[in-house]
Amino acid sequence: MIAEHYVADVLRESNTLNVLQSRAHGLDHWFRVWKNGQWLTTQSEIKDVDMEVVALFALFHDSMRVNEGNDPEHGTRGWLLWKYLYDGSGHTLTDIQDRQLATACEDHSNGLTHSDPTIAICWDADRLDIHRHGIWPDSHLMSTGAGQILALRRTYPGAT
Ligand SMILES: [Fe+2]
Ligand SMILES: [Fe+2]
Numbered sequence: 001m002i003a004e005h006y007v008a009d010v011l012r013e014s015n016t017l018n019v020l021q022s023r024a025h026g027l028d029h030w031f032r033v034w035k036n037g038q039w040l041t042t043q044s045e046i047k048d049v050d051m052e053v054v055a056l057f058a059l060f061h062d063s064m065r066v067n068e069g070n071d072p073e074h075g076t077r078g079w080l081l082w083k084y085l086y087d088g089s090g091h092t093l094t095d096i097q098d099r100q101l102a103t104a105c106e107d108h109s110n111g112l113t114h115s116d117p118t119i120a121i122c123w124d125a126d127r128l129d130i131h132r133h134g135i136w137p138d139s140h141l142m143s144t145g146a147g148q149i150l151a152l153r154r155t156y157p158g159a160t
Pocket of ligand 2: 029033061062126
């Protein structure tokens, strides 16, 4: 996957990891977002999800936080880190993928839902990890039916 080419670069450049030294918004969270995205795409209602974009979102969306709380521009900074690191060697992002990743990163913390399946999976995968803060996601802010059901049941992907 394309994201694999950038893991080492993000580990080196991430403000969230290297300056903030965050656990709440760091590697553990990024990994769970990726796993949540994979789980959500196994749900039959959801089609045409671009997992390359979901993986890149998981890696970059919270990579450039400057604090653990109100940081409204952190998604845009994560997107800018992607633009800074992207070299296209051995792979290219299509214009559609580029726009999906931009929207997914820039708007992921703005309390929106989205009808694009790939962006919907990115945002729901992120919100489904909010229980790490001791709260459950608002079902009205989930973009997918599977995400809404999990939020209403107050459970998370893979829970038995
Ligand atoms: Fe975020
Ligand atoms: Fe996040």
